[in-house]
Amino acid sequence: MTETSIKYALVTGGSRGIGRAVCIRLARMGYHVLINCVSRYAEARQTLEQVQAAGGSGEVLPFDVSHREQTAKVLEAWKDTHPEGYIEVLVNNAGIRRDNLLALMPAEDWDSVLDITLRGFYNVTQPLLQPMLTHRYGRIVNMASVSGLRGMPGQTNYSAAKGGIIAATKALAQEVARRGVTVNAVAPGFIRTDMVEGLDEDALRKTIPAARFGEPEEVAALVGFLASEEAGYITGDVISINGGLY
Numbered sequence: 001m002t003e004t005s006i007k008y009a010l011v012t013g014g015s016r017g018i019g020r021a022v023c024i025r026l027a028r029m030g031y032h033v034l035i036n037c038v039s040r041y042a043e044a045r046q047t048l049e050q051v052q053a054a055g056g057s058g059e060v061l062p063f064d065v066s067h068r069e070q071t072a073k074v075l076e077a078w079k080d081t082h083p084e085g086y087i088e089v090l091v092n093n094a095g096i097r098r099d100n101l102l103a104l105m106p107a108e109d110w111d112s113v114l115d116i117t118l119r120g121f122y123n124v125t126q127p128l129l130q131p132m133l134t135h136r137y138g139r140i141v142n143m144a145s146v147s148g149l150r151g152m153p154g155q156t157n158y159s160a161a162k163g164g165i166i167a168a169t170k171a172l173a174q175e176v177a178r179r180g181v182t183v184n185a186v187a188p189g190f191i192r193t194d195m196v197e198g199l200d201e202d203a204l205r206k207t208i209p210a211a212r213f214g215e216p217e218e219v220a221a222l223v224g225f226l227a228s229e230e231a232g233y234i235t236g237d238v239i240s241i242n243g244g245l246y
């Protein structure tokens, strides 16, 4: 296969949870998947093994999305080694939560949550955008949250970050729509991953109309659709996937 015929997708935070399920989904759609992680390299390798078991291909690309120079260096090095290829699907999925009442929140927990989501969005998206515009095709899917739509007490930092990414999605979508690049956000409710570990699932289930947490594969199916060619007329939108919990 020539390099120009290989289709590349990058999933930030692809080592676990929703990101891992998205990697497998995109691999099944024929993408060579760049699986990003920040520290859990072994888990990212497991994602790669699952991608390969699904008949796909990929590689692990570790970098901290919140670190501008590091991200730029890794993406430039990838571009240098793939002069004919370009990343046509970008899923900005990396995220953390550091919950606390704002009155008690240490500054580093404000900064880290916003840095990974918002600086991370800029650091990864900005350098990948020009090749998408040049090729007149691209799909960007940003992982938001129900918290970014309605605001959640105990998550002022996370709600601000996810609200910001929703606004950025809507703005960027308008900048690039004429060039065949779509930008959408996905807003999950409670999805069964490491991120919700320690939450009182029995109590929370009662607040969800569907009476259960969602599965990473359910989110991945939505991301896969938004990343497909068929979704070309959907842009600037934020799609909830939350079992009815608005």
Ligand code: NAP
Binding pocket: 012, 013, 014, 015, 016, 017, 018, 019, 036, 037, 038, 039, 040, 041, 043, 063, 064, 065, 066, 093, 094, 095, 096, 116, 143, 144, 145, 146, 187, 188, 189, 190, 191, 192, 193, 194, 195, 196
């Ligand atoms: P998770 O299981 O905790 O996985 C988080 C992923 O993000 C990991 O792959 C992690 O890499 C990566 N990551 C964290 N900081 C990073 C950084 N600085 N640079 C690069 N990668 C980084 O979380 P998840 O539940 O799958 O969440 C995925 C996304 O969905 C997040 O944006 C989250 O906010 C959003 N979301 C989740 C839920 C939910 O209920 N689970 C609900 C709404 C929205 P390492 O493995 O290397 O640490």
